[in-house]
Amino acid sequence: MKPPAIPITDDHIHIDPVNGRGLEAAKDFKRSGGTHIFLVTKPSWSHGVEPSSGEDYREVYEATLRTAELVREIGLVVFPVLGVHPAELTRMADRLGVTGAADVMQAGLDTAAEYVREGRAVALKSGRPHYEVSAEVWEASNGVLAHALALSAELDCAVQLHAESGPCADVVEMAKRAGIPLTRVVKHFATPDTPLMPSFIAKHEAIPTLAREGRAFTMESDYMDELSRPGAVIGPKSVPRFTLRYLQEGLITEEDAWRIHRDTPGRTYGVAIELP
Template sequence: MIDDDTPVLDNHLHLDPDTNRGIDAVRDFARVGGTHLLVVNKPSWHLGVEADAGEDFRPVFERTIEIVDAATAELDGRAWPVLGVHPGLISRLVDDRGYAPAEAREIMQGGLDVAAEYVERGDALALKSGRPHYDVDEGVWDASNAVMRHAFDRAADLDCAVQLHAEASEDMTAVTDWAESAGLPAHRVVKHYAGGRLEGPIPSVMSEKDRLEVAADRGDPFLMETDYIDDPDRPGAVLGPKTVPRRVSWLLENGHDEAVRNAHVETPELVYGIDTEATLADADR
C-alpha cells in the first residue's frame, strides 16, 4: 500500500495535447497513488509537424510544456517536460521525404539545439535522443549516432540528463563511453524501455513484474516507466498510466521498500537532480 509520503514517479510517458486522454490519463495516475511524471514530447509528426529545420520543432515543445503544466495541477507532486527528437524521425526524413542522411542529421541536431534552449531556461528537465531500434543502412546508422552524440554534447554543456530511445540491450557501455568523452557522466544517460539489467546507462525499467524483480534484486540505480503513448489509434499499446503506482504497491507488498526508494527518490536525484520528496511535501502545504 502506498502511503501519502511515498513519491511515485513515472519516468517516461507521453500525453497528447490535442486528442485522446491527455489530462484524464494524469488523473488516473494520481487516483491510484502516482505523484510525479516525466512527460516526453510525442514524435513531431504525431503532432502534425513535418520538420525541415530545427525551429520547426518549437511548436511541439511548446505544446508539451503546456500539457505538463496542466498535469502538474493534477498531481500531489509535479510533472517535468523532457524534450527532444525521436530517433525514428530519421527514417521518415530519408525514406519518406527524400532527405540524405547528412541532411536529416542536421535537421535533427537543430531540433536538439532548440530543445536545449528550453532546458537552459529551466522550462524542461532533460533531453531526448537515441538511435533506431530497428535495422537501417550504414549511412542512416552513422547519422543517427552523430545525432545522439550531439545530444550528449548539449547535455554536457547544460549539465542535464539525456533519455535514450534505442535498441534492446543489456550492455550499452560503448554509448556511455561516448557520453563521458563529451563530458556527460554515465549516470546522466537513461535508457528508456529497459529491462532490469543494463550496463552503462541508468535503466528506465518497463514496469512489468519480471523486469522489476530483476532490477530490485540487483540493487543498482533504476527508474520505472510505462511509455504510455496516449495514441487514439493504439489504445492498448505499451502500459497504461495506472501501472507504475500499482507496481509500486506490489513492490512494497513484497518487501521491496529499498527498491521503491531507489527508483522514486534516490535515482531521480542522481540522474536529474530532482527531489521528489521535497516537491511532494511542498504540494502538501
C-alpha cells in the same frame, strides 16, 4: 492495507490531449497513487509538424509544455523532457536526404537545449533507431546521438535515449568523449545488462531482484497516449500499481521504493522529488 506515503514517479510517459486521452490518463496515474512524471516529447509528426529546421521543433516543444501545465493543474509534479525521436531521421530522409535530416534533428536538439537553459525542461531526448536501418542511417543517427550527449554535458543535464533493445554498450565510449557521466545517460525501456542508467518498464520481471541488490534504476510506463493504440506500451496506472503490488507482496521494501522513485531520479535529473 493503506498504501505507504511515498512518491511514485513515471520516468517516461506521454500525455496527449489531442490524439489520446490527455488529462484523463494523467488522472488515472494520480488516482492509482502516482505523484511525479517525466513528460516526454512525442515525435514531431504526432503534432502535425514536418520539420525543415531546428526552429520548427519549437511548436512540438511548446505543445509539450502546455500539456505539462494542464497536468500540473490536477496536482501532479511534471518534469518536461524535450528532444527528437530517432525514427524522425528515416521519416525525414525521403524529403531532406539522410544528411539533411540529421542536420535538422541536431538543430532541433539545439532548440530543446534552449528550454533546458531557461529551466523550462529538465533533460533532452535523443537516441537511434531500434529497427534495422542502412549503414548510412545508422552512422547519421549516431551523429545525432553524439550531439545530444555533448549538449547534455554542456548543460549538465540528463539525456534519455530511445534506442535498440540491449546494453547499448558502445554509448559508454560516446558518453566519455562527450564528457557526460553515465549516471545521466538514461536508457529508456532498459534491459538489466545496460551499463547506462536504466529506466525499466514497470512490469519488468527483474525489478524486485535488482531492487534487493541496491541497483540504481527508475521505472516507466512508456504510455503513448494514442487512441489508435490504447494502453501502449503499458497503461498510465502501471507504475503506481506495480510499485504498490511489489511492496504489498514484500518483493521490494519502502527503502527500495524511495530509492527508485525519489533518490535515483532526483540525482539523475538534478530535481527535487518530494511528496506534494
